[in-house]
Amino acid sequence: MATLNYLLEELVTANRILAREGVVDSFGHVSVRHPDNPQHYLLSRSRAPDRIEKDDIIEFTLDGTPVDAKGRAPYLERFIHGALFEARPDVMSVVHNHSESVIPFGVTAAKIKPIFHMGASIGHDVPVWDSHDHFGDTALLVENMEMGRDLAKLMGKGATALMRGHGATVVGRNIRHAVFISVYLEVNARLQKQAMDMAGGSQQVKFLTPGEVDKVAGRTGSYGINRAWENWCARAGRPFQDEQA
Numbered sequence: 176m177a178t179l180n181y182l183l184e185e186l187v188t189a190n191r192i193l194a195r196e197g198v199v200d201s202f203g204h205v206s207v208r209h210p211d212n213p214q215h216y217l218l219s220r221s222r223a224p225d226r227i228e229k230d231d232i233i234e235f236t237l238d239g240t241p242v243d244a245k246g247r248a249p250y251l252e253r254f255i256h257g258a259l260f261e262a263r264p265d266v267m268s269v270v271h272n273h274s275e276s277v278i279p280f281g282v283t284a285a286k287i288k289p290i291f292h293m294g295a296s297i298g299h300d301v302p303v304w305d306s307h308d309h310f311g312d313t314a315l316l317v318e319n320m321e322m323g324r325d326l327a328k329l330m331g332k333g334a335t336a337l338m339r340g341h342g343a344t345v346v347g348r349n350i351r352h353a354v355f356i357s358v359y360l361e362v363n364a365r366l367q368k369q370a371m372d373m374a375g376g377s378q379q380v381k382f383l384t385p386g387e388v389d390k391v392a393g394r395t396g397s398y399g400i401n402r403a404w405e406n407w408c409a410r411a412g413r414p415f416q417d418e419q420a
């Protein structure tokens with residue numbers, strides 16, 4: 176069982192890695208379910224991911240209420256995290272980002288699909304959540320539980336969802352898994368755009384087959400993820416911790 180201190184360190188590292196790898200900029204966030212209370216989660220105060228320290232991390236109830244904010248301002252979009260932890264007992268970590276290369280796939284008919292083996296974990300079908308469908312003209316932000324639950328419902332059992340004109344949300348079985356998928360969602364989007372440009376549209380692009388997606392995703396475990404994690408830790412200037420299950 177992962178300890179609280181281990182997860183706080185992991186969360187700081189995850190924020191720094193997401194920033195270093197170009198998944199988040201001054202915005203975007205990553206959370207983890209509380210190890211001692213599955214009805215709570217841990218998420219930084221409102222701060223750019225590359226600046227986050229352990230003392231910035233706040234404990235929240237699933238409805239987004241801080242347990243003890245100590246004067247720290249929370250992220251407006253924290254409801255994404257609570258709604259997914261509420262809907263998905265299998266989810267231990269959530270990443271929300273405005274990853275640049277994925278944005279075009281949320282506003283056009285081009286569907287993002289696994290184009291190379293590292294992209295298999297994004298899933299067969301990446302749905303696009305359009306806040307306008309149920310909420311009309313908004314500031315695009317997920318700023319209450321109703322919007323968060325609507326996003327979680329569209330995401331279903333999947334690992335990823337794009338958000339029209341906004342970004343993406345990714346879930347994982349632990350922090351490293353959610354970060355891994357987030358990094359490769361961004362890379363997949365970039366490569367898919369290149370392939371579509373070369374081929375003159377997605378019709379001429381050979382994507383992974385459904386069977387290949389299942390086989391690759393099925394063997395994406397600690398062996399591969401920790402290899403990436405150690406490298407990303409070094410690039411982000413963070414210590415690599417032994418993994419706690």
Ligand SMILES: [Zn+2]
Nearest residue numbers: 252272341342
């Ligand atoms: Zn956002």
